[in-house]
Amino acid sequence: MSIEENLNSVKESLRSGVTLVAVSKTKPVEYLQKAYSAGQRIFGENKVQEMCEKYEVLPKDIKWHMIGHLQRNKVKYIAGFVDLIHGVDNLKLLKEIDKQALRHNRIINCLLQIKIAEEDSKFGLSKIEALQLMQSADFKNLKNISIQGVMGMATFTNEEDRVRDEFKSLKQISDEFKAEFAKYNDQNSIISMGMSGDYKIAIEEGSNMVRVGSSIFGSRNHQ
Numbered sequence: 001m002s003i004e005e006n007l008n009s010v011k012e013s014l015r016s017g018v019t020l021v022a023v024s025k026t027k028p029v030e031y032l033q034k035a036y037s038a039g040q041r042i043f044g045e046n047k048v049q050e051m052c053e054k055y056e057v058l059p060k061d062i063k064w065h066m067i068g069h070l071q072r073n074k075v076k077y078i079a080g081f082v083d084l085i086h087g088v089d090n091l092k093l094l095k096e097i098d099k100q101a102l103r104h105n106r107i108i109n110c111l112l113q114i115k116i117a118e119e120d121s122k123f124g125l126s127k128i129e130a131l132q133l134m135q136s137a138d139f140k141n142l143k144n145i146s147i148q149g150v151m152g153m154a155t156f157t158n159e160e161d162r163v164r165d166e167f168k169s170l171k172q173i174s175d176e177f178k179a180e181f182a183k184y185n186d187q188n189s190i191i192s193m194g195m196s197g198d199y200k201i202a203i204e205e206g207s208n209m210v211r212v213g214s215s216i217f218g219s220r221n222h223q
């Protein structure tokens with residue numbers, strides 16, 4: 001199947017109100033161009049340099065989402081154009097995003113990454129840590145960031161019940177954070193969960209933003 005066909009079949013399987021982030025990491029710009037021509041405008045990348053290179057050559061109405069773990073010293077390279085940073089999990093990083101956003105005279109949208117999987121390797125905050133972060137005095141001084149919601153990754157497993165429970169827990173945390181998020185966002189806050197292998201389950205459990213790569217662009221040799 002072609003990228004256009006893959007994209008359309010993924011879109012058809014999304015409930016209305018679910019935003020599709022086309023995860024284009026490791027894929028050449030020609031692939032993104034095809035998806036762009038088919039109407040896709042939101043692309044997700046996980047490496048700063050790769051995102052910058054693609055940003056330079058592709059149309060400027062693309063919304064770039066940073067979905068990977070972002071190092072503080074690299075925030076400056078994307079601060080001028082990034083639309084949403086999904087994986088924020090500490091205050092030091094948020095402070096740097098705020099500082100760089102101020103330099104560009106903009107507000108940068110962020111999602112707090114919540115650890116819902118049991119695997120140790122996954123980044124993210126616990127619910128308590130996220131709450132403490134949002135209620136800290138340091139956090140309240142950050143004027144150039146906007147926390148739009150949460151992001152999470154389920155355990156990589158075939159056990160559907162486990163994946164479903166992890167997504168349920170993120171939905172519940174998001175509901176509990178509604179009051180905090182309402183300070184930034186008078187509409188529904190974002191729950192970014194679901195990838196190629198599990199986005200249908202994620203949507204059933206309340207996701208309103210899915211990050212789909214291989215089902216659109218084909219499998220990758222490496223992450």
Ligand SMILES: *Cc1c(COP(=O)(O)O)cnc(C)c1O
Pocket residue numbers: 023025046067068153194195196197211212213214215
């Ligand atoms: C790579 C990646 C995805 C997309 O994964 P696929 O299985 O190819 O759909 C989604 N989210 C994050 C954080 C990723 O790193």
